[in-house]
Amino acid sequence: NLSKQVQIKEVGPRDGLQNEKKEIATEDKIEWINRMSESGLSYIEITSFVHPKWIPQLKDAVEVAKSIERKDGVTYAALVPNMKGLERAIEADVDEVSIFMSASESHNKNNINKSISETYPILREVVDEAKKAGKSVRGYVSTVFGCPYEGNVDEHQAIDVCDNLFNMGIDELSIGDTIGVANPVQVERVLSEFEKHFSKDKIALHFHDTRGMALANTVVALQLGYHIFDSALGGLGGCPYAKGASGNVATDDLAHMLQQMGLEQSIDLNKLQEAAQFIESKLDQPLPSKQMGISRRL
Ligand code: HMG
Ligand code: MG
Numbered sequence: 001n002l003s004k005q006v007q008i009k010e011v012g013p014r015d016g017l018q019n020e021k022k023e024i025a026t027e028d029k030i031e032w033i034n035r036m037s038e039s040g041l042s043y044i045e046i047t048s049f050v051h052p053k054w055i056p057q058l059k060d061a062v063e064v065a066k067s068i069e070r071k072d073g074v075t076y077a078a079l080v081p082n083m084k085g086l087e088r089a090i091e092a093d094v095d096e097v098s099i100f101m102s103a104s105e106s107h108n109k110n111n112i113n114k115s116i117s118e119t120y121p122i123l124r125e126v127v128d129e130a131k132k133a134g135k136s137v138r139g140y141v142s143t144v145f146g147c148p149y150e151g152n153v154d155e156h157q158a159i160d161v162c163d164n165l166f167n168m169g170i171d172e173l174s175i176g177d178t179i180g181v182a183n184p185v186q187v188e189r190v191l192s193e194f195e196k197h198f199s200k201d202k203i204a205l206h207f208h209d210t211r212g213m214a215l216a217n218t219v220v221a222l223q224l225g226y227h228i229f230d231s232a233l234g235g236l237g238g239c240p241y242a243k244g245a246s247g248n249v250a251t252d253d254l255a256h257m258l259q260q261m262g263l264e265q266s267i268d269l270n271k272l273q274e275a276a277q278f279i280e281s282k283l284d285q286p287l288p289s290k291q292m293g294i295s296r297r298l
Helices: 012-019 026-038 061-067 083-091 105-112 116-132 155-167 184-194 214-223 251-260 269-280 290-297
Strands: 007-010 043-048 075-079 096-102 136-142 172-177 203-207 228-231
Touching: 007 251, 012 026, 012 043, 026 043, 026 061, 026 269, 043 061, 061 075, 061 083, 075 136, 083 116, 096 105, 096 116, 096 155, 105 116, 105 136, 116 136, 116 155, 136 155, 155 172, 155 184, 172 228, 184 214, 203 214, 214 251, 228 251, 251 269, 251 290, 269 290
Parallel strands: 007 043, 007 228, 043 075, 075 096, 096 136, 136 172, 172 203, 203 228
Antiparallel strands: none
């Protein structure tokens, strides 16, 4: 089952930065993304076109997308909540747009201000128009492994939401452990249910590492034959002082593990670490990844 080349999808400039309180200069975001492009990553989610009142850190989305160097072979994606966001994403000419919603009603409402049933027609229009504009479309479903408001989420409820998104014509779907509560036994149970409905080639795993379980969860998913994983360089994201908030599994830790396992050969780990050191120098606190810890102690 471990034979496939694994793909890492870098989400740090979007998922990481959206949680970062300190305002990062636009030129620093651009340089960071350019450095990551040079490290061998093949997919970078560079920003989001959500309402700047909600996520002020990413209000420079169009400028970032227009100013980065586009390297051949790298897909540059961005998060889009609605038609207004899609218009900005098309203006900025990203390669792929990511739509998003939640498996649980209360997280969906808190995150995007709509019920689940109100969200579908909005996203359907975004998918249709994005396809007409020649963009591939990724979907995210949050709270698949647990919700901050509702606790456990029934996997059939999550599968139903995923089914509706695939029926819109999306190309891939990333299922989120939004608050980092998933454990390996649960991941095995949920993914075994998912494989009855969806191709493993179209499902990505999006593990946040709040409780240090993300790499263990990743190994379980690998053993089940899943091979697309989202991560954020250095483990960027979340606030160490805010209860429950934490970043994605760290790209540098994930890439290191996959290379040791013989499942990843494309990424230059030294260049990746330099890119992590670059963004860390712009932050107020050290990045939490193990690899960054090692590089600081050396
Ligand atoms: P709303 O207020 O319900 O939107 O927000 P609305 O459609 O009622 O519009 C209200 C006003 O906002 C209008 O302006 C719109 O033009 C404007 P007015 O006419 O009043 O002057 N507006 C926009 N402006 C710029 N860009 C836009 C946009 N849309 C409307 N795209 C909305 C609904 C979804 C926009 C809002 O709730 C929002 O932006 N939410 C952002 C939520 C977010 O970014 N969350 C984090 C990302 S999701 C995540 O992290 C999870 C994930 O990582 C997976 C996981 O870990 O589980 C993906
Ligand atoms: Mg996330």
